[in-house]
Amino acid sequence: ADLTIGRASEQSSIDPQFSRTGNNQMTSTMFFDRLVNFDENLQVSPGLAESWTNEDETTWTLKLREGVTFHDGSPFTAADVVYSLERADEVPNSPAPYTDMVSSVASVEAVDDLTVKITTNVPNPALMEDIGRVFIISKAAAEGKTSEDFNAPATAVGTGPYILDEWRVGETLTMHANEAYWGTVPEFNEVEIRFISNDAARVAALLSGAVDVIDAVPPQDVTRLEGTDGINVFSTPSGRVIYLGLSMRGDQAPAVTDLAGNPLEENPFKDARVRKAISLMIDRQLIVDRILGGSGVPAGQLVPDALGGHNPDVAPDAVDVEQAKALLAEAGYPDGFGLTLYSSNDRFPGDGDIVQALGQMLARGGLKVNGVEALPYSVYSKAASAGDYGAFVFSLGSSTPTSAPNLQALLGTYDKEAGKGAFNRVRFSSEAFDAALADALQEFDEEARLTKLRDATALVFEETPIVPLYWQKVHWGLKDGLTIDAGLSEQTLPQKITSTE
Amino acid sequence: MTVFILRRVLQAILVLLITSLVVFLGVYAIGDPLEILLPADASMAERAQVAESLNLNDPLPVQYWTFISSAVQGDFGRSFVYNRPALDVIFERLPATLELVTTSLILSLVIGIPLGLIAGVKPRSLTDESIMTGSILGFSLPNFWQGMMLIMIFAVWLGWLPSTGRGETGTFLGLRTSYATWDGFVHLILPATNLALAQIALVIRLTRTGVQETMPLDFVKYARARGIGEGRILFVHVLKTILIPIVTVLGIEFGSLIAFAVVTETIFAWPGVGKLIIDSIKMLDRPVVVAYILVITAMFIVINLVVDVLYSLLDPRIRGRAQ
């Protein structure tokens, strides 16, 4: 192989519409294209659709790129787009379907070979962002095939920069470059991706020269790799925010006690002053420096500055133990109260360590830390969603150009019917914020929408609905002479790896 | 013999039934697959759709009944993650694990028995002491640590051996095996050694103890009294006698090897079923977990059966009883 990549996680299928987890999208991006491209800051640019226009609020016309061919040589046409968009929400047994992406689409029709007309059931200014996430597959190759069939080259026919050779489950994914690619033909022809889930093993593989590139370099190894001859580390901030959630769910918070260790009568986290106080106890920079070896950026809101909706005025809280104590006293807890902190231990780098560090900091800030528990994600996630934890560390990644979906899911008032606040595990609720966000989401003007989002962000973080800690940085380790063009997407794509000379 | 096998089959069915129930309940208790399968920004509608398509909305007894009734027909359900028949997912990876496990079993016999014999013949000699001391190293340090050391030394520092993946494989008698190519073989060395270290230690200890306890027996003395050479006494009389406990223990250990392969496979990125199972447990991919455990338990039952048959081959006294 011309290029060997050690990758931490493996896709569950090559069918690009089977699951939209980050892993699967990453793999799909190698073999398939979408109607639009998302740049490194997740902003939209033309892809297989060269241009698009609104006839009215619910009718869109898409002009498709000309002269694009599939891996098998057949031309790409409007029929493939229609087929792909229609299939997107009906892949059988999909664990993470693209349903939401096409939920606003009422109908898709091919006007001619290179024109598609889309009608939506509600006005959706973000339609291209939505359907733009769906990968386009070849109708001829895929019709009548199952997701499983995609695991072989005969069905996995796309228009992407690489052509699938073989997927050995749990082991390797091999491919070669698509010489007829409509965009830039990738530099490396033969590429092998090895799946090495263990961090240390992946690093060792790079050190021993078995692979040329690895992704997800664990933060603690960054310094070591940087200091090794022949190896470079490439880092970028990601859109993933790590935060501390303080549950406002019931009248009593789980595992929150008075100083004697008895359950506390009321839920202190319902008081914004308490939440703010806790935020003030945390030295975000210290966590980033000491635990992550610099692999993070202190956060005070949901998305980093590269994404739409980031409000530069909402700064991360700086440590101020005095003020924190004052706020606690004001809220009626001059001597603090007791709490247990929870976290996963296998979800993102350093998660077990961070929660311990938080424990230390809250203890210094005047709270009584009864314990710190780090659990496997499989166990943790269920309990966290069920509201079993009072104070817990969680993360949320961003795969959209703006903060809107995340604001909606994380901080919007929980409403099962309307499908809002799906990840509002702390059950924060503010009418003012809900209204501001709804207003922003209906704004068709790009600039005005972003301004409204920034204002909504400022509004909601006044109340410290969650305690943002930091945005994660991601690292790649590469052999000398290679460079990767990654961006916020956290993706390790062979087409984005180039030689420096 | 027929009776013997029939009896085991009846018992096996019962064991498998209980196992499936326990695992089913266990995985259910651990967590909610939806939490893990769905991407972070999934909506309620998507959630409901997935729950529906994976049959996760049914009450647990119904889910179990559905599982059992199709399992009887050989259908163990489809993996939540891969959307492929759970058995396919497992059998695709099982050969790699079996290759690894078998290789380390062979390694442990080939290295362990001779060392154990040498140590046992002259107990308390210098050779014995060094072999025994070395063997303690084998099982006192955690497996993952030993694995890392092997990688550090042989892959990173010395650069002699590859440390990740399975390498080139070839087919031999229709099986994909690492033995078919040199590259594959080299890839096998480190992981197999890692897995074998503890077993080697165990075999050494068993063999040594066996030799030490067999040598004073009357039949050894009698063999000497008949003028039989020491070599024959050791390799025929003593070895055949002590193979029984060794075979028993290795039969048990086969199971723990497969279990420990989880760690080795993770560290060496070996595409085996161990890595699959730990991922599946983490992803709460219940059909795969249940099918995996059932396959392993069934394998275990077969191994025990083989061990019992081996027993009777090794010890004629048992032959009458076992059959």
Next chain:
Amino acid sequence: MTEALLEVRGLRTWFETPRGTVRAVDGVDLTVGRGEILGLVGESGSGKSITGFSLLGLVDPPGRVIEGEIRFHGEDLRAASPRRLRDLRGNRIAMIFQDPMMTLNPVLRIGTQMIETVQAHARVSKAEARAMARDALGQVGIPHPDERIDAYPHEFSGGMRQRVAIAIALLHKPDLIIADEPTTALDVTIQSQILSEMQALTRDMGLGMIWISHDLGVVGQLAHKMAVMYAGRIVERGSVDEVLDTPRHPYTRGLIDSLPMENDRGQPLRQIPGNAPPPLNRPEGCPFRPRCAHATDACLAEPEETGTPDRAWRCFHPLGSRLTEVPA
């Protein structure tokens, strides 16, 4: 008189244990001629079996032959190399162990064990060795030797296993057989069968034999000469008739008296008072002294062997030649 096949002089085999030295065999003299059966009797633990093992150089550590001379056909076995000893064992000198149930390897076929014995000493093909083994089985009266040779030891009855042991002993037509209580647990008809086998062998093949037993009746009927052991030493020896009819050592006498006789019914048996001395803590001088009715201060010294080479005893107060003279 027969020529000496085996001569043992002053044999001492001691076990060094952490608690002290066990003098299991402590100065034993023996002579066995061609065609001669020597009966060796004595109390349990007196060193009979260890004597046998010492002759073959098979004493297990921590035991060791400390001193003494073992001459077989005039050759000093103690000085023999391990190789030479291995050549002799099973070939010129054979031993039948105390409990043949335990001595055959349970996991190997009878045939395998016989063939390996043949091949250990003779350059013959496997087929020839097998034929020899089969003939030997036939010779000791195992029916259908052709089939039985492939059986495992556990498939044989006790009596049959005993006969296998004899057959193995005979494979190479040895000059000397050491038979260690091979009939202890058998009923008399089967015992008689084995004894007749042994008798025929000594008579027809002229081999010498040491027959270790505690059954005075068997020794009386089978052996030509006998020796009585007590606490590691031979306390009395001579022809069977002499020793049984006119015992000179009080221990021998005590043994004979302990046997229940036809006219004893209703009267208590005469037992030797006391118990055998613990091997680690033997009294000074004559070890039988604490149990002996005739003991005097003289017995505090070590008794030397007195008598002729063919009839001797170790006692300061030997009994008279007529039984009636001895006080009960």
Next chain:
Amino acid sequence: MTAPMIEVSNVTRHFRRKPDLAERLAMRAGLASPPPTVHALDGVSLSIDRGEVVGLVGESGCGKSTLGRIVAGMLPVTSGTVSREGRDIATLRGAEERAMRLATQIIFQDPMSSLNPRKKVVDIIGEAPRLHGLAERRDVRATVEGLMAQVGLDPAMIDRYPHQFSGGQRQRIGIARALAVNPDFLICDESIAALDVSIQAQVINLLVKLRQDLSLTLLFISHDLSVVRYISDRVVIMYLGRVVETAPTDRIFAAARHPYTQALLEEIPRIDRRGHRFSSVKGEIPSPVNPPQGCHFHPRCPLAMDRCRVERPVLTKASPDHAVACHLDGGTGRPLTNAGVKTGDLTPTS
């Protein structure tokens, strides 16, 4: 006359593994044959009077120990009954059963394996009386010391472990353990086989003394005929699961009638018989798994007739206290003449 102490009537005992479900299925399907049956006892009848010493003789594996265990109530019978003082022991329950159990004790063949190597003498002997309330906890030591003295062991050795005793002493521990629960019936299963003559004499003397002092009833299992002759009032001879002859001791030794008994007597080793020429018995000892038809002894019997090969001889009284199972002489065997039957004659007849 009252009922005898022990009455064994027509007891049969087969050892046969019970087939389990799988085996039954396989048998039903014709894939397996039923597991082999060992005919350990085959219609044995026997009675023992109170205070009597009965010697039980027979070759190895003929069912002596099995009979002993059945009489002691430790093994159930396949068919037939064992009664103790007129009551069928199989029908006893609860306290009565326990009392019967305790009143019958066995002294085992191998003194070492019948003593727990990890228990002190005081526990070995004292455990049962304490459990059964025969001795108070604090009196146990005294009780044990008393028992030890009774069997001629130095009570000072009360805290020792079995391995610290000699064979004869161990045998006495076994006896003391049995006596500790006040039995009136003792079964000695080859209790002296492994001992050398001087120790053998000690144990026999002890048994005889106990019999006199405590009026014990004894079933004395042995293959040593001189000892049996010395100790027992009556002798029972067994061959392959059946009683072949029973008579008062003197009669057996003077006028045995069954060919097997005669062969046994012929082969008793005696020290007053020197330079004897042993003669070889031909013919295999038949196995209890597959016993021969008719008289079990016929393959080895020099006098076997056609009838012996097909018809089982019943135990017939040759005189009021002498019963024989042999077709000769009208079903009473042939009296032992001076010449007797020599083992040499015992050649297979077919």
Next chain:
Amino acid sequence: MSLLRPESMASRILRGLLTSPKATIAAVICVVLVVSAVFAPLIAPQNPYDLTEIDFFDAKLPPMSEGYTGMTYVLGTDGQGRDMLSAMLYGLRTSLAVGVTAGVLAMLVGTALGLLAAYRGGWIDTFVMRFVDLMLGFPTILVALMILVVFGQGVDKVILALVFVQWAYFARAVRATALIEAGKEYAEAARCLGIPAWRIMFGHILPNCLPPLIVIGTIQVASAIAAEATLSFLGIGLPITEPSLGLLIANGYQVMLAGLYWMSVYPGLLLLALVFCVNIVGDRLREILNPRLAQ
């Protein structure tokens, strides 16, 4: 026959140990380790479990560094700023507790079931042995995860998981020996004397099954400690704020490649020393208790 003064078990073992210099040294080290584990709170410079006592500023310091608070960290600090020496002492305490408790509990359960199976035979035997098969087939991780879910995290839960997995070994081993012992005449004699079955099993047969139990026991204690480390490595072991030796190794392992060797090498060496000594003592014990091998 030897009629020497009876020797007590303790003195026999002690004498046996003392005759071997190697075993003596190992035993002394074991005692030292156990004592320092028990008295860890008194010896350790720091309470590594108390979040207010450890300082984040001192994280990842190499051995012999002086920390922010002026304290010298002889063996360095871990990623949280814990003094490694203290963490190891406390960790040893936990590991010993886990290893010994799990070993002993598994031994009790396994022994009881193995004895029952051997003594009673029949369907009980079949049932227990098939159950053993079942247990041996179950991956430790799955058991640990289930227990974690049902009962939560903690030392006691890890012990429970280990016992769950290990008892089967003991059951097998005990059954094998007990089958032989139960056939001996002393067991029959006890039945004849009307001694209740449970008493025969536990009072008579069990003591004679001890020697193999000791061997398996010592090995299982070691493997319980190692297994706990592996569980911690997989993230389903002990609470991270109360690291055991195994957890320290597993944590340190993550930063091995980054050159922070002290975080896993020192606890590794300590674990090695412990297991080493336990095994030497165990080996010797087996020899002492086997009359054939004791010299």
